[in-house]
Amino acid sequence: MDDYIRIENLSYWYRDTGVPAVRDVDLTVAKGEFACILGPSGCGKSTLLNILSGLFTPQRGKVTVDQHALFEDGRRVASEPVACGYMFQDARLLPWRTVGQNIALALKAAGFPENTWNEIIRSHLQMLRLEKYESAWPMNLSGGQRARVAIARSLAIKPAFILMDEPFSTLDEVTGRFLRAELLDLWERTGVTIVFVTHSIREAVYLSDHLYLMTAGPGEVFGRETIDLPRPRQYEDPRLTEIEGRLVNTVLEKWGYFDHKEPM
Numbered sequence: 001m002d003d004y005i006r007i008e009n010l011s012y013w014y015r016d017t018g019v020p021a022v023r024d025v026d027l028t029v030a031k032g033e034f035a036c037i038l039g040p041s042g043c044g045k046s047t048l049l050n051i052l053s054g055l056f057t058p059q060r061g062k063v064t065v066d067q068h069a070l071f072e073d074g075r076r077v078a079s080e081p082v083a084c085g086y087m088f089q090d091a092r093l094l095p096w097r098t099v100g101q102n103i104a105l106a107l108k109a110a111g112f113p114e115n116t117w118n119e120i121i122r123s124h125l126q127m128l129r130l131e132k133y134e135s136a137w138p139m140n141l142s143g144g145q146r147a148r149v150a151i152a153r154s155l156a157i158k159p160a161f162i163l164m165d166e167p168f169s170t171l172d173e174v175t176g177r178f179l180r181a182e183l184l185d186l187w188e189r190t191g192v193t194i195v196f197v198t199h200s201i202r203e204a205v206y207l208s209d210h211l212y213l214m215t216a217g218p219g220e221v222f223g224r225e226t227i228d229l230p231r232p233r234q235y236e237d238p239r240l241t242e243i244e245g246r247l248v249n250t251v252l253e254k255w256g257y258f259d260h261k262e263p264m
Contacts, residue, residue: 004031004193005052005161010061012047013218020218021047025061027212027221029161029195034187036196036204038247039214040255045197047219049163052195054081065160083110085154085162089169091146093138099125100134103153110157124152127186144175151183161193168203177235180207184231201251205243206233213247216255223250 007027013020022044029035039045050056051063054070063070069077093102103121112120125131128148138146147167154162168176184207187194198204204211205227213223225247229239 002030003028004033004066005029005195006064007048008062010051010058010063012044012051012056012058022219025219025221029193031193032191033209034184034194034196034207036198036208036211037214038198038201038204038211038251039219040199040216042217043214044217044219045214046165049086049165049195049197053084053086053163082160083157085157085159087150087154087162087164087167089166091138091150093146093149095138098135098137099130099141099149102138102149103156106153106157112157120156124156127155128152143171144179147171147179148182151186155186155190155192159192161195164194164196166198181232188231201244201247202240205240205247206235213251213254222254
């Protein structure tokens with residue numbers, strides 16, 4: 001498959017302090033692929049997503065989506081932002097808006113005609129089995145339900161790709177496993193390209209086609225792993241456990257944990 005998202009020699013540093021967040025990053029994602037970026041806290045994973053979404057402008061490097069340049073040589077090239085979905089650790093639903101109204105806000109921002117909103121909202125809530133919650137307030141939903149609303153909102157705008165920044169990290173293990181499986185089902189049904197950030201090795205191995213391994217900050221990509229296992233996958237699959245075990249030693253050494261003399 002051809003590269004759909006391409007990041008070349010990308011570096012970003014905080015303009016107020018000059019501290020580097022990511023350095024010399026090269027990364028490619030094919031259209032329709034589920035790619036994970038795996039790294040420790042503070043390695044610049046979220047910075048990469050903010051650059052892909054157009055929120056941050058890198059000082060060096062090139063970013064292209066579907067062969068159209070977004071950034072090049074420290075400047076923004078694209079005249080308009082790419083329509084991408086963005087899902088954060090927190091669902092970020094406005095508490096004074098209903099579930100349906102929260103999705104409507106995303107559709108409005110994406111330029112969808114108002115007369116199409118109701119049909120889009122209902123079809124995507126039905127896709128996530130949330131149709132009876134269209135008029136519900138976010139505070140009355142469980143954490144898992146709020147996460148599913150956030151997924152529906154991301155899909156509703158028909159994004160070029162979806163960025164996910166540790167969206168299940170605050171959920172309990174059972175709910176998290178359920179939602180990962182549900183996300184994979186939606187991904188296969190829609191064919192959308194997903195870039196998923198995590199610091200969980202098992203989560204990355206379970207979800208991804210390819211995963212990129214990053215060093216501790218400033219983040220650099222030091223490896224790319226292909227997870228060539230059939231889908232649907234099972235969490236208890238010994239093949240996943242074997243890959244996870246191999247990666248654990250790799251990242252522990254690269255992230256500097258073996259440098260500590262005392263127990264952590």
